[in-house]
Amino acid sequence: MSLLERLFGVFSFLGHDLGYAVSYLIQAVLYLIVIALLLILMIYLFRKFMARLQQRLGPNRVGKFGSLQLIADAFKLLGKESILPSERDNFPFVVAPMMVLIGLMLAFVLIPYGSLYWIGSITATHSAVSVILIFALMAIMPIGELLAGVSSHNKYALLGALRAVAKDVSFEVPMMLSLLAVVMMASARVSTPLDMESLISAQFLAYGILQPLGIFLFFIAMVARASYTPFDMGESDSELVSGYSTEYTGMRFAMFYIGMFGTILLGSTLLSTLYLGGYSGPFSSSIGPIWVFIKAIILVLISFTVWLSLPRIRIDKFVNFGWKYLLPVSFINLILVGILTLGLGW
Amino acid sequence: MIGVKEVEDPKKRVPLIGMIGGMATVGKHLFEKPVTVQYPEQRREMPERFRFRIFLKLDDCVGCTLCEQVCPNGSIKMQPVDRENPRNKRKIYPDVNFGTCTVCRNCQEICPTDAIYLTNVFETSRTRNSFTYSPEELALEEDKVKK
Amino acid sequence: MVEILEEKKGKDGRPIFVIKKSDLLEFMRQKKQEGFDHLSLITGVDRKDYMEVNYHLYSFSKNQYIVVKVTTDNLTVPSLISLWKSADWEEREQYDMLGIRFDGHPDLKRMFLPESWVGHPLRKDYDLNNVQYINMDEYGEDYATFDPGDGW
Amino acid sequence: MSNLVELNMGPQHPSMHGVLRLRLKLDGEIVREIEPIIGYLHRNAEKLCEMDYFCDNIVYFDRMDYVGAMNMEVGFLEAAEKLLGVEPPERAQWIRVVAAELNRIAAHLVWMGAFGLDLGMLTPFFYCFIEREKILNIFVELSGTRQQYNYMSIGGVYQDITPKIIEEIKEFIKQFPKKLEEIANLFLKNDIFLSRNRGLGVIEKETAISYGVTGPILRASGVPYDVRKEEPYLVYDKLNFDIPVSQKGDNLARFMIRLEEIRQSVKIVDQAITKIPDGPYFNPKAKKSLMIRLRGEGEVYARTESSKGEFGVYIVGDGGVKPYRVHVRSPTFKNLSIIPAVAKDKMIADLIAILGTFDLVFGEIDR
């Protein structure tokens, strides 16, 4: 029994077609709410975590332990004036933040979360090529960033967008190659290795242990995709004011802000699925989604620590690093995995 | 003995190890106690020399105008106040403009009778730009100002 | 040959050489060859009827400190920018504050205040009651407005 | 080239350490031309000094290098006391040394944290400020305020140092080096930090001297020039410490020099705190109501080593109760003038890093 089937059980009086349509819609809304709540929780967690790392307390005035802080932020951002700079390119300027958010939300839907034993499977959609789809959806986000930077007619924003794109180009290929290694290893055991669920079922041992290089590469790529500090050239808080989002106000800025945190959550969820066994969990898969998020949150906290303690790499050095070190290493990873898979029959 | 010491650059070491060590150092602070003093509820212990706002003892003021002279930017102006004080024949007392007062303490230092003095009351922010305190307001007891 | 008009000791024990304005560049070149490689400070002093310019030189190798003093009636002094690069900003500052013009300075413009500011503030006859304020044009450049009234 | 992008960085920009405006000509990411425009914090301190009594001038000097105000006070009083002929007693001189060196540590800590922020390191900033806060607490006990102390006055210091404060300083000195190493390791063991600073922004010795650069930046370029060594003021000649010097001249060298200076300052405070002699802390010649009647004539130049470099004060007196002309040789003003030469043809990120190592404080540059 999956969540969708249960919903259809409620709405089956509407007939097959309409019933499924309504159930899908409700499921989508539920997903949106849950993901939004998760993101709010993430940002709250980040602020508390950052505060504790810096021997501070963090927000603690609104609600118990400041738990309503993000709600207050949301209210404030909703009530903010939305400034559209007079020299903008109207359409891309308005669309760019939405692209970031839409790409993010859609990618979340495709991830298999496993099943909770009292609800059933809560995986939203199932696709035979979900791996490719997810990464295709994630690729929408940098386009949004580029559009934002170019369309706001601000020099800082332009420079930030160019940096962001240069950064994206240099880590995408290693990320894809490390993903290829995962798919390769899975293809020896399952027939549909491009499906996320079969990728999990193929992991007799977490791939993170079998592919230490791969998980390392993917972690770097994940942090870079989320543009966290060693790789936040696009934002460059101290150099380019606020990078590509310099001219954005209110909710539009909030979309970028959420996108930044959402990407790291998405990346960690992906990493936990691809390399750490996802919902199959160490002991029992009956609380699959909880396993996924425990793993994801640990990874998120690690990436927060990375964010807070490392300085920013210069963009040319990162491009250098990407092509001169990450790429060869990912090839080595691929070869090693090939040897493991074909030679040893793992 | 003042010598000259050549400083050396940090040695080159294996990449990544140091970075992970740095992250561990940062992560270690997660388990340390926060140093925050939650201001409105808890107050830091103010050392006794801490000074912020000027107060005046009307009875001690002799109207010598030294504080007015020594104030670097004219925050202190002498005002006539109708008040019986045998020591203050001219009946002038200082008023202080906290909109310019730099808390330099020269007035306290120079006052021959210690009539003008600074205290540790610091909650003086206002929503309007009027910070000139008359001698009577300056003479208010500290507790009254603190609320 | 450079003629030293007067050599005296300041209150802080540093030797002061008073020289003629026309000899300044020559004298400084000599001193630089003698090892005074650090031009520490250029100070103009408004003596009401004439302007005095003090140059503070220091030698890293000899650990000596000297002061060179010239006076000028017509507000011009030769520029030292050919000897020390640090003279650039120092001279611009003195020009800004006192209106001393340094002959041979390639880019003598105001340092702190906008170009259209009226008067040189550190002169003794500068009238503080004349309030000027600064505006910004659309290109981000400053211009001063003279306001005899209230102003800022 | 006509396809250069002109970019105005500042006066409000997160990494300008105040109100510096840089007019950049960019070729993509690379900075081709830099023109610093200053004066956004020109507060006419020199003019105001002429309008006030000698004892009041300290107020303006406090606000010059606002992160190292004690050093500014020392610098001004070195000059003013010579001009007025008031000698501070022995005890006051030792107290001044302790205060100045503690403030040097605080100033360098602010710089270190801000430099980390420039490079994108968020957390070291907080650790630096935690340590700085401890120093400021000592200063509050000593002088009464946190930042603009007005603690030293002509002829001594306003308030005596008490045994309690001495104990606190000792306690601070005891725990500080460990913390410092911890913070320093966050920087120095970090490959990204090193790669962004090693060999970058090299200032040659000759260039540095020609531009009149002093302080840590000059010492990083290989000139062991420190006023405390060349012309000891106060009681520095009775103390045992080293002047750090490096031959590299790059960003990393400047970082290392400042780090070593903090260590040396700790050493100085450690020595000086035990050596404070008994006696008066104030010269009675300048006490109380006399302090606005001090007159000075002649001209005096005194240089001291502030946390940024050689800080010189030039005072001309005409025999009145107010100085006739005060001119300040501000170290960062000179240091900043070398920026166009150093950061040319570097990337924007490098420009920010180089600016970060210069430790700019605009109260002092614009005065």
Place this chain on the structure above:
Amino acid sequence: MKTGETGILTTTIDKALEWGRSNSLWPLTFGLACCAIEMMAVQGSHFDISRFGSEIFRNSPRQSDLMIVSGTVTKKMAPRLKRLYDEMPYPKYVIAMGVCVIQGGPYVKGYSVVLGVDRVVPVDVFVPGCPPTPDALTYGIMTLQKKIRGETDR
């Protein structure tokens, strides 16, 4: 609530917005002079302004709600300050920190200092002191919060 006609819904929304605004004041990273260091100290661990939800110092004026004018505003800086203020989206608040921006402070006799930033931009809360201690600034921010919620009379 300015007019008597607003309904319960609008009042509730107003209240919610006020609550949100007052508890989430994101300051602009805008350091001018001495007070900027104390502003940084407020951000620092001992005082921790993030407790009030103001921890995110945004660099871009477009994303900040609160401008803490920390330090002397010179006449040369005033037009820039005005421009920055104009760039901020409504609702925006200004705290004048330190006596320099209140009435000129130590530089009141000089020629190049704006005698009070309220001549350039509207100011909500004045925090005197030279510089105000971080506690005093925290008190100022609390005053502003009260002002946003319409509770203060100071």
